[in-house]
């Protein structure tokens with residue numbers, strides 16, 4: 001059976017995890033956390049990079065930092081993971097969904113402005129599959145209406161938009177190191193990056209339970225105390241050590257995934273030319289990271305048949321998000337602005353094929369053959 005995913009593993013994680021375990025400081029912000037955070041600050045060009053226990057937590061921190069109040073509205077796509085919405089719902093916000101673009105499954109930037117009201121506080125673009133949203137347009141709308149932009153770049157590490165890393169364009173960006181993502185800190189993990197200097201100090205405080213402990217460790221204050229609201233948003237150093245084993249090989253992992261992605265694309269192109277499937281498209285100016293290989297079939301029924309057929313061939317493929325506005329909690333916390341032209345229809349057509357760092361050629365070929373056989 002070909003699984004859908006295997007967590008990335010380079011072999012160097014073990015030695016670093018062991019070193020972290022043996023060090024006198026295995027709590028948050030130890031030696032490996034510092035290494036990872038410095039690496040991200042250089043790679044992403046952000047003002048501050050802070051490891052978190054998950055992307056969910058990074059998004060929650062962002063919601064606290066922009067001071068979301070009950071009744072504020074946050075604009076995002078409905079085709080996303082539940083945490084994109086819940087991070088803001090936890091603060092009492094109302095989620096306003098707008099439709100997606102069928103070519104990238106990302107928020108349709110041309111529909112955002114009409115959804116803005118006097119209560120709108122932020123726009124949360126989600127870079128689906130590591131392919132960038134149209135950030136120039138989104139930043140222009142946000143600046144005209146004085147809104148914050150929080151990028152959900154959970155799937156976007158190593159991908160760029162017009163040369164700029166995803167996550168580094170809005171006020172803040174959130175990343176995930178869950179085992180299903182391109183890089184993992186041992187199963188769970190995340191990162192908040194801050195691009196707007198104004199949020200840096202308070203981010204450190206909120207992450208350290210509402211204390212100025214970070215300033216204390218830098219010798220800026222002689223004791224630390226309760227200075228603000230906050231929670232515990234630090235992963236332990238063992239998680240950072242695991243991640244460091246992957247950041248060292250970040251480019252190798254990226255290239256390996258891109259090679260697999262391109263091979264899938266080429267092998268399935270004839271089906272797309274025949275009009276049997278739709279392949280993903282990467283807009284000009286976007287460099288993706290091969291986080292996901294998906295294709296779209298005609299409709300829900302055909303997708304169900306294809307998933308069953310693949311399973312019989314020993315290939316475990318999966319569909320993806322059920323749009324949040326049609327989920328059980330949807331009506332309570334959100335509304336959909338405008339027409340749902342593509343969100344529901346295209347989410348029902350989409351299936352994701354197995355892809356992971358180190359996937360073997362024969363495994364990839366078995367997947368391709370199984371898809372071709374279905375359509376033959």
Ligand SMILES: *Cc1c(COP(=O)(O)O)cnc(C)c1O
Pocket residue numbers: 053054055056057080081083084126152154155175176177178188189190
């Ligand atoms: C994976 C993912 C998340 C959540 O990440 P966690 O690290 O599991 O909290 C949020 N948003 C998107 C778009 C994701 O793909």
